[in-house]
Amino acid sequence: MPATAGPEAPLPHETATCEPAILYFGTPVALISTLNPDGTANLAPMSSIFWLGWRCVLGLAASSATTRNLIANRQCVINLPSVDQVAAVDRLALTTGSETVPQSKVVRGYRHEASKFERAGLTPVPAETVAPPRAGECPVQLEAVIEHHRPLSEDDPIVGRFTVVLEARVTRVHAARSIMMPGQENRIDPTRWRPLMMSFQEFFGLTPATVHPSTLGTVPEKLYRSPDVDRARADAGSII
Ligand SMILES: Cc1cc2nc3c(=O)[nH]c(=O)nc-3n(C[C@H](O)[C@H](O)[C@H](O)COP(=O)(O)O)c2cc1C
Structure with missing residues (x-):
């Protein structure tokens, strides 16, 4: 039976039930490059993103030019800025590649930006x-193809129209040499870079040092290697 705090035991936190409008507790910022229908490039900041092996799950507004581009031609680069690129990221805030700015963005102050x-x-x-x-300035650049996409809350006629969940498969990883582990050609050193993070719409960096020895970190990283790595290697040379 799980232990529960008795009435006299001090609580670890005094909590309150609340209804925050958003639950964006903290994820890395990514800049997604895609191609517009006219062949020009679009670049959009986003942060609803996480990785599983060499796959990546992205949550994007259905009304975004990036989403339309990804569904139309299924290719992107997921660029990961460090804290050094925060001003560049912020210059893209409240912009859209959509020539007609959707009403949901108009009310938040968005404007069209072609370049x-x-x-x-x-x-x-x-x-x-x-x-x-x-x-080029982002220390990590992940080339990727979209394998699947579907509306979030597909079965909900209201929420389901607004957000799309996309699954991307990474086809090539570029990492700045300065963030690689010395003497290890395939390992990124998390202490050598400070990914730009977003939490509740504010920018953060991670602390430069680890905060506790990691038990999970004792598992050799190579044991997590995904079959998609070999697939990407087998595809090398052929533009997808
Ligand atoms: C730091 C940052 C993080 C963002 N995260 C997301 C996100 O995770 N998902 C999303 O749909 N929009 C996110 N946005 C808003 C998009 O950038 C915005 O919808 C933009 O208009 C998309 O550009 P596009 O229409 O040219 O694709 C974020 C914006 C900023 C500045």
């Missing part, structure tokens, strides 16, 4: 396996 790379001050660099460009 997102220029607006951010970031350098488009050709990708190797997908058509959209990488953002």
